[in-house]
Amino acid sequence: MAPKVYIDGKLYEKGEARISVYDHGLLYGDGVFEGIRVYGGRIFRCAEHLDRLFASARAITLEVPMDRQALQDAMHQTLAATGLRDAYIRLLVTRGEGNLGLDPHACPTPSVIIIADSIALYPQEHYEKGLELVTVSTVRTPANVLNPRIKSLNYLNNILAKIECLQAGAHEAIMLNQEGFVAECTGDNIFILKDGRLVTPPVNAGILEGITRQVVMELARGAGMEVLERNMTQFDLYVADECFLTGTAAEIAPVVRIDSRSIGDGRPGAVTKKLLQMFRDYIAASVG
Numbered sequence: 107m108a109p110k111v112y113i114d115g116k117l118y119e120k121g122e123a124r125i126s127v128y129d130h131g132l133l134y135g136d137g138v139f140e141g142i143r144v145y146g147g148r149i150f151r152c153a154e155h156l157d158r159l160f161a162s163a164r165a166i167t168l169e170v171p172m173d174r175q176a177l178q179d180a181m182h183q184t185l186a187a188t189g190l191r192d193a194y195i196r197l198l199v200t201r202g203e204g205n206l207g208l209d210p211h212a213c214p215t216p217s218v219i220i221i222a223d224s225i226a227l228y229p230q231e232h233y234e235k236g237l238e239l240v241t242v243s244t245v246r247t248p249a250n251v252l253n254p255r256i257k258s259l260n261y262l263n264n265i266l267a268k269i270e271c272l273q274a275g276a277h278e279a280i281m282l283n284q285e286g287f288v289a290e291c292t293g294d295n296i297f298i299l300k301d302g303r304l305v306t307p308p309v310n311a312g313i314l315e316g317i318t319r320q321v322v323m324e325l326a327r328g329a330g331m332e333v334l335e336r337n338m339t340q341f342d343l344y345v346a347d348e349c350f351l352t353g354t355a356a357e358i359a360p361v362v363r364i365d366s367r368s369i370g371d372g373r374p375g376a377v378t379k380k381l382l383q384m385f386r387d388y389i390a391a392s393v394g
């Protein structure tokens with residue numbers, strides 16, 4: 107089950123896949139991407155991922171050189187070549203090959219790259235024992251500087267936060283926005299449970315509008331839970347009954363410590379576990 111890479115219409119082995127060093131995706135992080143799960147041969151929430159990709163591309167005036175159907179077909183083609191039924195797809199659109207200047211007009215043809223690989227699952231221990239988080243000093247990029255809703259190839263803001271949390275010996279970083287409200291983690295959205303209600307930062311807190319976040323809100327509301335999108339401070343995190351992260355790779359990951367303080371009773375919460383079970387049942391049902 108070797109990974110396969112699609113680049114502008116052709117499939118390659120991982121070791122043979124090459125792009126130009128003049129691609130502005132490499133030179134400037136000029137491009138957009140999606141990280142997508144495949145469960146049982148099915149691309150999970152494909153429409154939502156394509157919506158977000160096209161929105162990100164439009165926001166940076168990048169014209170995706172394929173339509174939605176062609177992208178979907180190319181993802182299936184790449185996936186089929188791997189033989190994998192459960193997989194991770196990285197879909198990228200780069201500005202393409204240009205010169206050494208910034209001007210995107212020097213890049214006439216954007217490139218489409220699709221990597222289909224096995225999913226690097228988080229260790230089971232993270233789900234059983236829960237994650238330890240720290241609030242980092244790296245502020246999430248303000249929306250009026252580079253909107254986090256754009257899933258661009260420039261992830262340095264998140265990487266700097268990741269470096270900080272790893273140096274502190276934590277699993278993940280909580281990034282605040284410029285106003286000091288909780289934004290998100292380096293590659294996941296954050297939720298708390300307080301007095302029976304789920305609370306997560308609103309999109310205008312300066313976050314990526316996560317697709318797993320959306321699915322969790324739908325499932326929770328479907329089960330009769332109240333879900334609020336509301337600004338939170340560190341206080342709200344510290345006094346939460348439960349806390350968890352959502353993301354394509356992580357799915358739903360319990361958080362048990364933040365800034366060396368125990369959250370709730372310091373163990374993965376009952377509602378978090380129930381939501382993870384609901385999420386997995388939902389996937390099993392959608393795979394059929």
Ligand code: PMP
Binds near residue numbers: 293313
């Ligand atoms: N925030 C950031 C910064 C991310 O990179 C991701 C992962 N794409 C998420 C949140 C979670 O989004 P999703 O549920 O769509 O994977």
